[in-house]
Each structure stands twice: as C-alpha cells, then as structure tokens.
Amino acid sequence: MKQRTVFLSFGALFLVATLVLSVLFRITEQVFLPDTAADTEVSERPVIILDAGHGGEDGGATGTNGVLEKDLNLSLSTGLATLLRLAGYTVVETRTEDKLLYSEGTQKGHKKQGDLTNRLAFTEQYPDSVFISIHMNTFPNQSCEGVQVWYSQNHEASKAWAQAVQNQISTLLQPDNHRKIKAATSNIYILRHAQTPAILIECGFLSTPAECERLCDPQYRQALSLAFFSAITEKLDSKS
Numbered sequence: 001m002k003q004r005t006v007f008l009s010f011g012a013l014f015l016v017a018t019l020v021l022s023v024l025f026r027i028t029e030q031v032f033l034p035d036t037a038a039d040t041e042v043s044e045r046p047v048i049i050l051d052a053g054h055g056g057e058d059g060g061a062t063g064t065n066g067v068l069e070k071d072l073n074l075s076l077s078t079g080l081a082t083l084l085r086l087a088g089y090t091v092v093e094t095r096t097e098d099k100l101l102y103s104e105g106t107q108k109g110h111k112k113q114g115d116l117t118n119r120l121a122f123t124e125q126y127p128d129s130v131f132i133s134i135h136m137n138t139f140p141n142q143s144c145e146g147v148q149v150w151y152s153q154n155h156e157a158s159k160a161w162a163q164a165v166q167n168q169i170s171t172l173l174q175p176d177n178h179r180k181i182k183a184a185t186s187n188i189y190i191l192r193h194a195q196t197p198a199i200l201i202e203c204g205f206l207s208t209p210a211e212c213e214r215l216c217d218p219q220y221r222q223a224l225s226l227a228f229f230s231a232i233t234e235k236l237d238s239k240s
C-alpha cells in the first residue's frame with residue numbers, strides 16, 4: 001500500500017514536471033513566435049467553457065473524509081483554467097466562487113433548475129465552444145477508482161472529446177484505468193440540452209477512501225489538471 005502511494009506520488013511529480021515543461025513550451029511558442037498564421041489559428045479556436053459542478057448550498061457528494069465535491073470541482077477547474085489561459089486559450093468559467101448560479105429572486109424549489117439553466121446558457125452565449133463539466137463520483141462499492149468521462153449525444157464531436165480525455169488519463173496518470181467513455185443519459189441536464197460539444201468528467205470516487213485522499217492532495221489535482229490540459233490542447237491543435 002505504502003509502495004503504491006510512493007509510486008503514485010513520484011508518478012504524479014514526474015507528470016507534473018513533464019507537463020509543466022510542455023505548458024511552458026506552448027506559452028513560449030505563443031509569446032515569442034507570433035507569426036500571422038499562428039495568430040489566425042488561435043483566434044479560430046473554440047472557447048473552452050469550464051464548469052465546476054455544484055456550489056453554495058449544493059455541496060455535491062461528500063467524501064469519506066468529509067470533503068465536499070463542490071470545493072474539489074472548483075479547485076480543479078480553476079487550476080485547469082489557469083493553465084489553459086497561460087497557454088493562450090480562451091476560457092470561460094461558469095463559476096469562480098462557492099455559489100450556485102440561479103438568478104436573484106429565484107423561489108425555493110426552483111434554485112437547482114435555475115442553476116442548471118444558467119450553466120447551459122453559457123453554451124448558448126458561446127456557440128463555438130466546448131463545454132467541460134468537472135465533477136466527482138461516488139458508488140456504494142468502495143473499491144471503484146479512476147476518471148470516468150461522459151459525453152453529450154447532441155453534438156457528434158462530444159464523443160471524440162470524451163475519448164481524448166479518457167485516453168490521456170490512461171496514458172499519463174492511470175495506466176490501469178480501462179473505463180470506456182459513456183453516452184450521457186437524460187438525467188445529466190446540461191449534456192442533454194447543450195448544442196455544442198459537451199462532456200462531463202467524473203474525476204474520481206469520493207466514496208473510495210484512498211482515491212478520496214488522493215483527490216484532496218493539491219499535487220494530485222494538479223496532475224489531473226495537467227492531463228486534462230494535455231488532452232484539450234492536443235485535441236484543439238490537431239486540426240480536425
């Protein structure tokens with residue numbers, strides 16, 4: 001158990017170092033080699049909408065150590081947004097604070113729906129975008145581990161986005177993660193209604209004590225963000 005933890009820590013550290021170099025390389029490229037073709041390409045890239053799930057009075061899932069999903073979602077989303085902006089991508093965050101997004105004056109009982117409607121509105125405001133929602137998983141079986149990505153069935157590109165993230169996670173961080181991406185069912189409101197490519201990343205199981213502890217480690221969250229960053233930038237830069 002200890003050995004595995006040490007291995008994971010070194011693995012995460014190595015990944016962080018490698019990916020930080022790749023981020024720096026991309027940033028250097030953008031800052032110091034501003035040729036016109038590259039500029040055009042940058043402006044044509046879709047906006048990346050990052051959606052930290054839950055917030056405010058809605059804590060989301062509770063981890064085995066008492067951590068609230070909403071806080072981990074926001075931390076991961078914020079870290080990922082920073083990396084993407086540093087590398088020159090356009091990012092919009094649905095929330096940067098600990099709150100739900102329902103409009104002022106929304107009646108009790110309608111707040112959750114108001115929140116989801118307002119999150120969905122970001123995809124309407126930025127039709128040329130990709131919507132990436134960040135969540136944490138739970139399951140009664142306390143041995144479930146690993147990232148699981150869901151995709152919207154509304155836009156044909158969603159599946160490829162989900163696959164890119166799931167692949168990069170297996171390649172860089174979780175070699176034993178053989179999970180298949182899943183088509184979102186109708187109970188994931190935003191993925192059911194979004195007209196842009198849209199995915200939801202369940203970053204790990206808060207119901208599994210070991211994974212819950214890992215997700216509470218800022219270094220591990222950074223490694224996750226870097227793997228997501230790597231998937232997103234590869235997907236956007238491999239002109240498809």
Ligand SMILES: [Zn+2]
Nearest residue numbers: 053060135136
């Ligand atoms: Zn959630």
